[in-house]
Amino acid sequence: MEFEPVIGLExxxxxxxxxxxxxxxxxxxxxxxxSQVCPVCLGHPGVLPVLNKQALDYAVLCGLALNCSISxxxxxxxxNYFYPDLPKNYQVSQFDxxxxxxxxITFLINGNEKTIGITRAHLEEDAGKLVHSETGAESGVxxxxxxxxxxxxxxxxxxxxxxxxYMYLHMIxxxxxxxxxxxxxxxxxSLRCDANVSIRPKGQEKFGTKVEIKNMxxxxxxxxxxxxxxxxxxxxxxGGGIIVQETRLWDADKNQTFSxxxxxxAHDYRYFPEPDLVPVKLxxxxxxxxxxxxxxxxxxxxxRFTKEYTLTGYDAQVLTSSREIADYYEECAxxxxxxxxxxxxxxxELLREINEKKISIKESKVxxxxxxxxxxxxxxxxxxxxxxxxxxxxxxxxxxDAEQIVKEKGLVQISNPDELKNxxxxxxxxxxxxxxxxxxxxxKSFMFLVGQVMKATQGKANPQLVTKMLKEAIG
Amino acid sequence: MSFTEKDVDYxxxxxxxxxxxxxxxxxxxxLEQILKYVExxxxxxxxxxxxxxxxxxxxxxxxxDVAKICPTTRFAVEQSALLVDGLFGVPRVx
Numbered sequence: 001m002e003f004e005p006v007i008g009l010e011x012x013x014x015x016x017x018x019x020x021x022x023x024x025x026x027x028x029x030x031x032x033x034x035s036q037v038c039p040v041c042l043g044h045p046g047v048l049p050v051l052n053k054q055a056l057d058y059a060v061l062c063g064l065a066l067n068c069s070i071s072x073x074x075x076x077x078x079x080n081y082f083y084p085d086l087p088k089n090y091q092v093s094q095f096d097x098x099x100x101x102x103x104x105i106t107f108l109i110n111g112n113e114k115t116i117g118i119t120r121a122h123l124e125e126d127a128g129k130l131v132h133s134e135t136g137a138e139s140g141v142x143x144x145x146x147x148x149x150x151x152x153x154x155x156x157x158x159x160x161x162x163x164x165x166y167m168y169l170h171m172i173x174x175x176x177x178x179x180x181x182x183x184x185x186x187x188x189x190s191l192r193c194d195a196n197v198s199i200r201p202k203g204q205e206k207f208g209t210k211v212e213i214k215n216m217x218x219x220x221x222x223x224x225x226x227x228x229x230x231x232x233x234x235x236x237x238x239g240g241g242i243i244v245q246e247t248r249l250w251d252a253d254k255n256q257t258f259s260x261x262x263x264x265x266a267h268d269y270r271y272f273p274e275p276d277l278v279p280v281k282l283x284x285x286x287x288x289x290x291x292x293x294x295x296x297x298x299x300x301x302x303x304r305f306t307k308e309y310t311l312t313g314y315d316a317q318v319l320t321s322s323r324e325i326a327d328y329y330e331e332c333a334x335x336x337x338x339x340x341x342x343x344x345x346x347x348x349e350l351l352r353e354i355n356e357k358k359i360s361i362k363e364s365k366v367x368x369x370x371x372x373x374x375x376x377x378x379x380x381x382x383x384x385x386x387x388x389x390x391x392x393x394x395x396x397x398x399x400x401d402a403e404q405i406v407k408e409k410g411l412v413q414i415s416n417p418d419e420l421k422n423x424x425x426x427x428x429x430x431x432x433x434x435x436x437x438x439x440x441x442x443x444k445s446f447m448f449l450v451g452q453v454m455k456a457t458q459g460k461a462n463p464q465l466v467t468k469m470l471k472e473a474i475g
Numbered sequence: 476m477s478f479t480e481k482d483v484d485y486x487x488x489x490x491x492x493x494x495x496x497x498x499x500x501x502x503x504x505x506l507e508q509i510l511k512y513v514e515x516x517x518x519x520x521x522x523x524x525x526x527x528x529x530x531x532x533x534x535x536x537x538x539x540d541v542a543k544i545c546p547t548t549r550f551a552v553e554q555s556a557l558l559v560d561g562l563f564g565v566p567r568v569x
Contacts, residue, residue: 017540024543033561034552038545044554054540075528082491084565097528131562140562268489273528281534 001238003199005230006207007159008119009222011172013151013182014126014190015058020147021125022049022092022277029188033131033142041125041147043088049276051076055149056099056280058181059123060290062151063100065175065297066118070287074099076123076274084141085127093152095271098122099280106299107171108317109164116168117156126150151182157196157207162226169193169219170321174298178323186218193222198243199233208233209243213257216250225250229257301326309339318347324361325351331368341375349392365399366392374402386459387411415462417469420453423461424469427452435474446470478507 020027023040040047063070077095103118126148131140153172159165173184173191184191193216198208213229216222228250233243248257296304298320305316305326320326325346332342350371354364374391377383383391383406394405406412414420427449428435438445453466483502487494494502545551557564 019538019540019542023545024538024541025545026542034563035548035561037548037552039547039551042551044551050536050538052540053537056537073528080489082489084563084568130568132567136559137567138557138559138564139566139568140559141565142562270489275529277529278531278533278536279528 002202003230003234003237004202004204005160005162005226006157006198006200006210007162007165007226008157008196009155009159009165009168010194010196011153011155011169012126012192012194013062013153013172013176013184015055015149015151016180016182016190017052017054017058017149019052021052021055021123021149022147025144025147027148029190031144033140034144036144037146041087042143049092051277051280052149055123057290058149058179059099059121059151060282060287061179061181061293062153062176063103063121064287064291064294065179066100066103066105066121066153066172068100068103068118068121070282071097071099071101072282073097073279074122074282075279076277077271078274079124079269079271081269083127084139085130085146087128087141087143087146091125091127092274092277093124093271094122097279105168105171105175107167108302108313109167111313114164114167116158116164119154119156121151121153124150124152157198162223162230165195165226166219166223169222171298173219174321178295178298180323193219195222195226195229197226197229197233199230199237209245211243211245211257212247214247214249214260217252221250221252224252224255225257228255232257295323298323298326305329309333309343311339311343315343315347318351319343322361328361328368332372335369335372336375338375338379341378342372345371345375345392349389353393353396364396366395370395370399370401377402377406381413381415381462382406383411383413384459384461384463386454386463387413411460413462414457414460415465417465420457420461420466420469423453423456424466424473427456428470428473438474478503478510482506 017027019025020041023038025036025038025041028036040049060070074094074097076092078090079093079095080090082089098120100118100121102120104115105118106113106115108114126145128141128143128146131142133140155168159168176182176191177184182190186192195213195216196210197213198210200206200208211229211233213225216225229248236243247260249260250257302313302316302320305311305320306313309316311319319329329342329346332346333339336342350361350364350366353366354361371392374383374388374395377391378385378388390409391402391405391411394400394409395402398405400408431449431452434445434448438449449470450463450466453461453470454463480499480503483494483499483506487499552558552561552563555563
């Protein structure tokens with residue numbers, strides 16, 4: 001029997017506000033435990049939460065970017081459950097009137113467009129962080145994170161493979177980063193993802209019993225956990241078993257999902273309207289004003305890059321994978337029309353360097369003008385592509401101009417036949433056997449001779465000229 | 476539909492509390508009475524009445540996104556029954 005996977009993802013994005021969702025406590029990461037808390041976020045009796053306007057703006061901005069309908073009327077609800085990371089024993093969330101309704105996003109997967117529906121996106125407060133000591137009889141709770149605004153983005157069960165889930169997450173992250181409303185750092189927890197997975201016999205309309213997977217702390221782990229879980233479910237069914245609706249935790253060390261104790265499983269949150277917060281009513285003008293703030297989004301920008309700069313879909317996808325890189329590329333494209341060369345240099349040397357140095361592209365000493373000036377030297381034949389790599393790393397190191405580096409280090413390409421004549425003759429004389437091999441039809445031997453001339457000139461000889469001169473000399 | 480001891484068990488489980496048999500019996504009776512009392516509301520016809528999200532006709536109360544230091548942070552934290560290295564101590568949960 002062939003099965004079809006059905007996957008839906010819940011993504012929690014921490015919004016980058018200065019203060020919490022319902023109180024004025026700071027949101028900075030890494031502060032001393034319980035130093036950014038107050039009676040409101042600790043849920044002391046009689047306190048009054050008030051909604052952070054910036055968090056609302058960010059949520060609506062995200063909703064618009066995800067093509068969601070924006071609710072003219074929304075409200076907050078209490079989601080009740082008892083767990084020590086929740087000081088109030090309820091989480092302020094949104095139940096039946098989320099800020100953002102149905103939407104969709106489109107991305108490329110193996111060169112094909114795929115559109116995934118968004119069910120909803122709503123605002124809620126984050127919970128605290130539990131700290132478990134190895135030996136102690138107690139667990140400790142740090143409530144600094146409590147009350148930090150989260151946007152929960154729920155996808156439709158439209159995803160069919162772990163790879164699609166991976167690409168979907170990338171696109172969500174990409175979009176949110178373009179908006180600048182979250183750091184989207186999965187390791188630091190500013191982006192988190194849970195998955196709902198089930199399988200059904202191919203052709204069957206009805207969904208199978210779904211399992212929720214938690215505790216995946218990287219996009220790759222989401223992909224791996226889904227692949228594992230799909231196989232587990234298939235084995236279970238083919239072995240005559242049934243799938244139990246449950247929550248399973250991903251163990252990245254063992255590469256397996258494990259069942260959480262079912263006792264924790266009473267999913268009865270008894271939602272009711274939060275009486276301490278008043279409803280939110282949004283009008284057309286407000287929504288329009290945020291619409292006007294939307295930047296060009298990654299998918300549109302990718303499509304424009306392929307047209308405007310005649311790039312392949314793959315190149316355009318890499319170059320628009322972050323707003324900073326795309327901005328950098330466009331600045332370069334304004335300074336040169338060698339779009340393909342810029343694309344190659346950005347994708348290979350530049351991205352490798354900034355990833356190794358763990359800096360942002362803005363911090364790199366190779367500014368767009370410095371890069372394009374160097375590319376012009378290649379175009380004019382002043383330096384070879386090989387020498388350019390040396391120049392590039394020198395710009396990266398010192399921030400000097402390409403031209404200055406070329407002068408200082410004497411890296412100018414030798415394009416004068418007179419300067420190369422003696423060297424070419426000497427190489428032919430010293431390598432008689434190889435010349436004969438070439439004459440006898442061994443094409444590879446020719447490249448060796450070119451290499452010898454390049455070596456003798458420390459890579460500065462113009463390779464096209466060397467090829468021409470060697471061919472003429474050998475006859 | 477009447478309230479049974481099974482319902483009390485369910486609610487107690489959600490609330491993370493354990494009850495003695497006698498407490499269960501008492502609560503079953505009391506909760507049943509409370510629900511019966513509230514049941515009167517079912518006699519009203521609410522077909523054309525919009526659900527109320529808030530008891531006051533107020534909406535859109537916002538704060539600006541400004542981080543402030545709360546003067547009573549320390550006091551608030553010290554209300555914890557148990558503090559371990561600045562963390563709220565709770566029964567071990569893992």
